Amino acid sequence: MAASLAAGLADAGVSVARFGACTTPAMFMSCILPGHEYDGAVMITASHLPVNRNGAKFCTAEGGLEKKDITTLLMRAAELAVDAGQLPSDRYNDHAFVITAALQASSALVRVVDFLPEYAAYLREVIKKAIANPEHPDSPLAGFKIVVNPGNGGGAFIADQVLGPLGADVSASINMEPDGSFPNHTPNPEDKKAVQATRVAVLEAGADLGIMLDTDVDRSGVVDAAGNGINRNRYIALMSAITLRENPGETIVTDSCTSNGLATFIQQLGGKHFRFKKGYKNIINKGVELNQAGVPSPLMMETSGHGAMRENYFLDDGAYGALKIVVEMVRRQLEGAGDVGDLLKDLREPVEAMEIRVAIQASDVRSEGDLVTAAFKQWVDAGCGGADHWQLEPENYEGWRVRVTEEGGKEGWILLRPSLHDPDIVLNVESEHVGGMRAILHHLLEFFKAHPEFQVCTGRVEEFVYG
Numbered sequence: 001m002a003a004s005l006a007a008g009l010a011d012a013g014v015s016v017a018r019f020g021a022c023t024t025p026a027m028f029m030s031c032i033l034p035g036h037e038y039d040g041a042v043m044i045t046a047s048h049l050p051v052n053r054n055g056a057k058f059c060t061a062e063g064g065l066e067k068k069d070i071t072t073l074l075m076r077a078a079e080l081a082v083d084a085g086q087l088p089s090d091r092y093n094d095h096a097f098v099i100t101a102a103l104q105a106s107s108a109l110v111r112v113v114d115f116l117p118e119y120a121a122y123l124r125e126v127i128k129k130a131i132a133n134p135e136h137p138d139s140p141l142a143g144f145k146i147v148v149n150p151g152n153g154g155g156a157f158i159a160d161q162v163l164g165p166l167g168a169d170v171s172a173s174i175n176m177e178p179d180g181s182f183p184n185h186t187p188n189p190e191d192k193k194a195v196q197a198t199r200v201a202v203l204e205a206g207a208d209l210g211i212m213l214d215t216d217v218d219r220s221g222v223v224d225a226a227g228n229g230i231n232r233n234r235y236i237a238l239m240s241a242i243t244l245r246e247n248p249g250e251t252i253v254t255d256s257c258t259s260n261g262l263a264t265f266i267q268q269l270g271g272k273h274f275r276f277k278k279g280y281k282n283i284i285n286k287g288v289e290l291n292q293a294g295v296p297s298p299l300m301m302e303t304s305g306h307g308a309m310r311e312n313y314f315l316d317d318g319a320y321g322a323l324k325i326v327v328e329m330v331r332r333q334l335e336g337a338g339d340v341g342d343l344l345k346d347l348r349e350p351v352e353a354m355e356i357r358v359a360i361q362a363s364d365v366r367s368e369g370d371l372v373t374a375a376f377k378q379w380v381d382a383g384c385g386g387a388d389h390w391q392l393e394p395e396n397y398e399g400w401r402v403r404v405t406e407e408g409g410k411e412g413w414i415l416l417r418p419s420l421h422d423p424d425i426v427l428n429v430e431s432e433h434v435g436g437m438r439a440i441l442h443h444l445l446e447f448f449k450a451h452p453e454f455q456v457c458t459g460r461v462e463e464f465v466y467g
């Protein structure tokens with residue numbers, strides 16, 4: 001399969017630029033930046049997932065390829081392999097083999113390009129232009145201390161090649177050495193250890209800001225000068241505050257797992273909230289579609305830290321988001337407006353938040369997932385087992401989300417949906433008072449107890465901690 005794809009590329013006279021270490025947004029920009037404008041790019045990465053889940057990410061100037069495009073591409077490679085009398089290689093690593101072999105196809109066609117410095121130069125220009133400091137335009141970050149935590153992934157260049165050369169002191173940055181075994185913590189801005197390590201580094205250094213990146217830099221989160229972790233809903237809220245100031249009244253698209261308080265926050269800022277589905281590609285596609293339909297939507301963000309902006313080619317780009325926060329930090333300091341974290345003072349937050357992933361044990365995972373969600377909808381329609389404080393949300397784009405009225409005017413919610421990629425049913429629950437989540441889950445158990453036929457087993461719990 002791999003050899004035949006390589007042969008196919010060589011036959012077609014495709015020339016290949018090999019970048020070495022790269023990031024997802026950089027790869028995309030290689031299809032856009034003048035002087036480069038490659039027809040397509042591909043990288044091998046496990047993204048934020050463990051090392052044994054490496055895969056290939058493909059993109060063109062139109063953005064990341066859709067699942068169906070990649071399927072077509074790989075099927076075509078497989079057909080060529082069969083035509084050439086070859087058997088597909090190891091099924092767990094096929095994608096990696098395909099790409100590796102393609103890049104090594106014919107040395108005459110392969111050029112080694114050191115692209116990251118050029119991409120970094122582009123990002124520096126973006127920041128310089130946004131800050132436009134009249135006194136020191138080339139070092140607009142002079143006097144600022146910024147901690148970058150790339151989690152031993154590919155994002156160290158943000159400190160070394162972007163923020164440092166613009167004058168920032170990045171010496172307190174941590175986990176800068178790329179190491180695919182991720183010895184310090186999972187490179188995931190939602191990860192408790194990633195937040196804690198960044199917080200400690202920021203507070204010890206007396207830094208103005210901390211930036212957390214995932215391995216391939218398409219997800220991010222920040223820590224403010226007071227050490228508050230700004231990820232998940234907080235990060236969307238912060239980005240919304242900046243974006244809605246620049247684009248008043250427009251629509252922010254998010255995934256389905258955002259807090260009720262975030263919707264209120266966006267509305268209070270004069271914006272509109274479109275709570276769509278999980279999956280960064282889903283929200284980006286929805287944002288593109290809304291803009292085309294005349295509903296201006298400048299920001300699409302997931303609680304995972306994935307985010308795309310209309311002003312940045314609708315690119316799934318963690319670095320760009322974090323750099324917007326850097327620019328905001330400078331702007332606020334110049335205006336004497338205080339820390340970026342202060343922008344979140346009106347955000348109502350859950351007291352408890354949890355994700356439970358219930359493994360589906362049936363062989364037909366998709367059908368079983370649909371069965372469980374359909375039964376849940378029926379149970380909700382029939383009155384949620386007598387709980388009249390449970391109300392189905394009027395708009396649901398995946399699974400079913402129920403709003404739970406809690407004591408003292410507080411509100412919780414629960415969302416049950418099939419996972420996008422894993423053989424799991426995913427349950428997200430939030431509550432605005434201590435013990436509320438337990439009460440919601442306790443009541444939900446009645447639903448599962450009424451369906452002993454479901455082929456599911458005990459869930460894996462992810463607890464989200466704020467602050």
Ligand SMILES: O=P(O)(O)OC[C@H]1O[C@H](O)[C@H](O)[C@@H](O)[C@@H]1O
Binds near residue numbers: 281419422
């Ligand atoms: O549906 P889930 O299993 O929760 O996975 C959902 C996640 O899948 C991938 O990791 C995508 O990159 C994310 O954008 C998405 O949020």
